[in-house]
Every structure is written in structure tokens, then in C-alpha cells.
Amino acid sequence: MSVAPVEAISIGASAGAVQALLRILPALPADYPIPLFIVVHVPPDRSNALVSLFAAKCQIAVREAEDKEPILPSTVYFAPSDYHLLVEADRSLSLSMDEPVNHSRPAIDVLLESAADAYGPALAAIVLTGANHDGAAGLKAVCAAGGTAIVQDFADAQVATMPEAALTACPSARVMTLDDLIPYLLTLAAT
Amino acid sequence: MDAALVPDGPMQNGVEDIEIQLLLEALYQRYHYDFRHYARASIKRRLLQARSQLGFASFSAMQDHLLHDPATLPRLLNYLTVQVSEMFRDPSYFRALREKVIPHLRTYPSLKVWVAGCSHGEELYSLSILFREEGLDQRTLFYATDINPDALRAAEAGVYPLEQIRKFTENHQKSGARSSLSDYYTADYGRAVFDKSLRSQVVFSDHSLVTDAVFAEMHLISCRNVLIYFDRALQDRALGLFRDSLARKGFLGLGSKESLRFSAHAPAFADFVREEKIYQRQDV
Structure with a gap:
């Protein structure tokens, strides 16, 4: 367990993302204090659908991240489709049109590396189900910055490739099922 | 030097951030290209990519080259500015x-x-x-x-x-x-x-x-x-x-x-x- 209290949570998910996130996010109360930044691989033009889908099912506020907006507590920020989402050291969000990373824009690595830089040991990062290797380099950066790294249990993941790659890159990461993850996230808020 | 006195992790980032600040300042003072108020997370990603692909061991080494060898400038600029777009995008x-x-x-x-x-x-x-x-x-x-x-x-x-x-x-x-x-x-x-x-x-x-x-x-x-x-x-x-x-x-x-x-x-x-x-x- 990391010593510093967790001030932000970053999640990356790809194939099987929606089902996995539908287990986790609706379990968070409206006043869950920690902001969450989420990258889901979706084809261009789909991200508004994600936001409205989750907003309808969650108590916590769900928004599409806007460029240069200050990070608020009790809010889930989804990366817009076709933009990378980055976290700035001054605790604001920024977007970029830089080239795809791991063939993805948004890319999980871009989010996790910038969030690791901004939050250091106060970041918890989670790599969920997916069929590619995005998030592995990002999770490694999270570990290097002293943050808490978590990957989804392979048997629990709809597609295990992504959490497997992330664990290989960051062997100290904790392995959790979605059922473990929900109480864990609630505990983070209590500390 | 006592290794225990040199922390790693976040402090390492601290040094890198100082180097980036100095590099951007050098770029401005030497060539009047001003990236000092670019969104830092993106510029850092691009600089890391430039450092690795141009083969510099550190941003300080890159800064040294940039100051003394103007041929470094266009190479670095291509990392810092070029955007690939599309015709009739959106x-x-x-x-x-x-x-x-x-x-x-x-x-x-x-x-x-x-x-x-x-x-x-x-x-x-x-x-x-x-x-x-x-x-x-x-x-x-x-x-x-x-x-x-x-x-x-x-x-x-x-x-x-x-x-x-x-x-x-x-x-x-x-x-x-x-x-x-x-x-x-x-x-x-x-x-x-x-x-x-x-x-x-x-x-x-x-x-x-x-x-x-x-x-x-x-x-x-x-x-x-x-x-x-x-x-x-x-x-x-x-x-x-x-x-x-x-x-x-x-x-x-x-x-x-x-x-x-x-x-x-x-x-x-x-x-x-x-x-x-x-x-x-x-x-x-």
C-alpha cells in the first residue's frame, strides 16, 4: 500500500471496457471525493455516447474532459474520442491531437504518463480488460513515480492481453478482480 | 557522494522539469522560438521523444547542442510543432x-x-x-x-x-x-x-x-x-x-x-x- 493518500485515479480500458466500467463506476457515490480520468479506446465520434451512457447510470458526475479545465473532485472525466487526454502539473486537464500512440488516440499511455508526472505517489492507476498493449508503458511510469499500480485479474478480464502486458511492464502492480476493485476504491476515499 | 542522499522517483522528475524549463528558455533566448507557455504535459512528451530519437542522454546535453549548433534547431522544431492533419478534417x-x-x-x-x-x-x-x-x-x-x-x-x-x-x-x-x-x-x-x-x-x-x-x-x-x-x-x-x-x-x-x-x-x-x-x- 502506498503511503501518500490517493488524490486521483486513472483508468485505461479497451475491449470489454463498457461492461467492466459499468460494474465499477455506478458503485461510486455522488460525493466520491477523488477525480477519475478514463481513457477507453473507441472509434472516432463515439465518446459522447460513452458519457451519456455512464452519466445515466452513475451517481458521481460524468463528463467529457475539456481542454484546460481545472480538475474537480467527485467527477469522472472521459477522454474525448480522437484526442489524447493529459493531466497537467497544475491539476488541470489538456487535450492533444498528437499522433496516435499504440495506434490509439486517445491512448492510455499518454494519460497515465502525464498523470504519473502530475500526481506522483498520489496517483492510483488501473489497467483493465483490452486486446492490445496500451497502458503498459504508462503503468510503468506510474510505478516509477511511486504511485499505486493495479491491473485487472486476467481470469476476470474479458480480454487479458492488456492487463498482462501492463503487469509485465510493472511487476509490482497489484492484481484485482472487479469485485476487489469496488471496495478498494471506496477505501481510498475513506483515507 | 552518499547514494542515500540522492532520492529517486519524483525528485528525478524534478530535475527533468528544471532541465525542460532551461531548454525552453535557451530556445527562446537563442532563437526566439517561444514554447515556454505551451501546455507542459504535451511539450514534455514531445521533448522526451526528441531526446530519445535524436540520441541525447539528457535535456541538458540537448540544450548544449541547441545553443552551440544551430543545425539542432530545425531537428528539434520538427518534434515540437509538426501536426499531421487531414483535408476537410471534421x-x-x-x-x-x-x-x-x-x-x-x-x-x-x-x-x-x-x-x-x-x-x-x-x-x-x-x-x-x-x-x-x-x-x-x-x-x-x-x-x-x-x-x-x-x-x-x-x-x-x-x-x-x-x-x-x-x-x-x-x-x-x-x-x-x-x-x-x-x-x-x-x-x-x-x-x-x-x-x-x-x-x-x-x-x-x-x-x-x-x-x-x-x-x-x-x-x-x-x-x-x-x-x-x-x-x-x-x-x-x-x-x-x-x-x-x-x-x-x-x-x-x-x-x-x-x-x-x-x-x-x-x-x-x-x-x-x-x-x-x-x-x-x-x-x-
Whole structure:
């Protein structure tokens, strides 16, 4: 367990993302204090659908991240489709049109590396189900910055490739099922 | 030195952040390229990529080369500035220009259009084609500006990989095209070479939204996905420059995720096509 209290949570998910996130996010109360930044691989033009889908099912506020907006507590920020989402050291969000990373824009690595830089040991990062290797380099950066790294249990993941790659890159990461993850996230808020 | 006194982890980042700050300062003082107010997370990613691909062990080593060997500058600039775009990217933006903005522009005897941060020219050629389709090309002067001389040369050449043409064509059609994109280019050894008549009324020029000033009075400014790379202070500077460059009731088009919402200059602009981030200059 990391010593510093967790001030932000970053999640990356790809194939099987929606089902996995539908287990986790609706379990968070409206006043869950920690902001969450989420990258889901979706084809261009789909991200508004994600936001409205989750907003309808969650108590916590769900928004599409806007460029240069200050990070608020009790809010889930989804990366817009076709933009990378980055976290700035001054605790604001920024977007970029830089080239795809791991063939993805948004890319999980871009989010996790910038969030690791901004939050250091106060970041918890989670790599969920997916069929590619995005998030592995990002999770490694999270570990290097002293943050808490978590990957989804392979048997629990709809597609295990992504959490497997992330664990290989960051062997100290904790392995959790979605059922473990929900109480864990609630505990983070209590500390 | 006692190794226990040298912390790793976040402190390592601290050193790197200092080095980045110094490198950007060196770039500014030596060459007057000012990236100091670019959004830091992105610029750091690009610098890390440049450091690794240009083979420098540290940003300090890179800074040393940059200061003493001007040949390092263009190599570094290509990491810091070049954006790959598409022609008619976000077709609905061009459709909105065509259907809602062009009818206003038609009422002027002569027009000036500024593509700010034109990169390789995809947006410029898109607008040039659109204005020709709408019969306004003869009375329009375009300004295409960028800070990167290599990008400006590429924009002036108007040559794109042939494999991009399918996407460009699809976008063009969705924008409400009145012609075929193939009317405007010739295929040549895997490249699409765009007709030079599309740039007969274009001024290509070095101009920085960070350090340069107003240079003409514009009827339309299109600056998409440039401001997201700036911090808020710099976004404000650029938006002030656009405000001062626009004619009364002139138009400003931003990227689909850019907005004036956080800007001090918001009162100078009114939503014109809200969902496409097209604004109109107001008298204030």
C-alpha cells in the first residue's frame, strides 16, 4: 500500500471496457471525493455516447474532459474520442491531437504518463480488460513515480492481453478482480 | 557522494522539469522560438521523444547542442510543432462554413482568410477548394502562417501521400462538395500533387501567435487544434490577437474541443455555429 493518500485515479480500458466500467463506476457515490480520468479506446465520434451512457447510470458526475479545465473532485472525466487526454502539473486537464500512440488516440499511455508526472505517489492507476498493449508503458511510469499500480485479474478480464502486458511492464502492480476493485476504491476515499 | 542522499522517483522528475524549463528558455533566448507557455504535459512528451530519437542522454546535453549548433534547431522544431492533419478534417465544420458563413462572406467585394498554424497545409487547401466551389476564390486572399519553416515549405508544396487521399475524398464529400477532389490533384509516384492554382492567392508566412502581432484585417480566421497546445495565458494572448485581427462581424473557427469558455476575450465573440466552434466578432 502506498503511503501518500490517493488524490486521483486513472483508468485505461479497451475491449470489454463498457461492461467492466459499468460494474465499477455506478458503485461510486455522488460525493466520491477523488477525480477519475478514463481513457477507453473507441472509434472516432463515439465518446459522447460513452458519457451519456455512464452519466445515466452513475451517481458521481460524468463528463467529457475539456481542454484546460481545472480538475474537480467527485467527477469522472472521459477522454474525448480522437484526442489524447493529459493531466497537467497544475491539476488541470489538456487535450492533444498528437499522433496516435499504440495506434490509439486517445491512448492510455499518454494519460497515465502525464498523470504519473502530475500526481506522483498520489496517483492510483488501473489497467483493465483490452486486446492490445496500451497502458503498459504508462503503468510503468506510474510505478516509477511511486504511485499505486493495479491491473485487472486476467481470469476476470474479458480480454487479458492488456492487463498482462501492463503487469509485465510493472511487476509490482497489484492484481484485482472487479469485485476487489469496488471496495478498494471506496477505501481510498475513506483515507 | 552518499547514494542515500540522492532520492529517486519524483525528485528525478524534478530535475527533468528544471532541465525542460532551461531548454525552453535557451530556445527562446537563442532563437526566439517561444514554447515556454505551451501546455507542459504535451511539450514534455514531445521533448522526451526528441531526446530519445535524436540520441541525447539528457535535456541538458540537448540544450548544449541547441545553443552551440544551430543545425539542432530545425531537428528539434520538427518534434515540437509538426501536426499531421487531414483535408476537410471534421467535415461538419466545413459544411457549416459553406452553408452558414459563406453567405455572409459573399456580401464583401474582397476577402481575407487566415489559416493560423497551417502546418502542412491540409486545412489551407481544403478552404481554397471550398472557396473555389463557392465562387469566392477570385476575390479572396489567404494567409497561411506557421512558425516552422519546414512545415511552411511543405504547405507551399501541397504534396500528400496518396494513401491519405481516400480519407480526404470522403471528408470532402461529407463537407457538401460541389466538385470532385480528384479535379484538384494529380497522382505522381505514390503522391498526390495539388494544383498550384489553389495557392495562387495564398501568402505563406512565418508568424507566431506567441510573439508576433496583427498583420491584416481578416474576415475569417481558422485556427483549429492549435490552441490546445497552449496554456491558458497563451490561449488568451492568441485569442486577443484574433479579436484584433478580425473585421467587424468577422468569423473565427476553432477546433471541435476548443472553446472561448475560459478566456478573458469571450465577450468579444458570439457563438455563430455553436456545435462547430464558429464564432463571430462582436462590438464591445
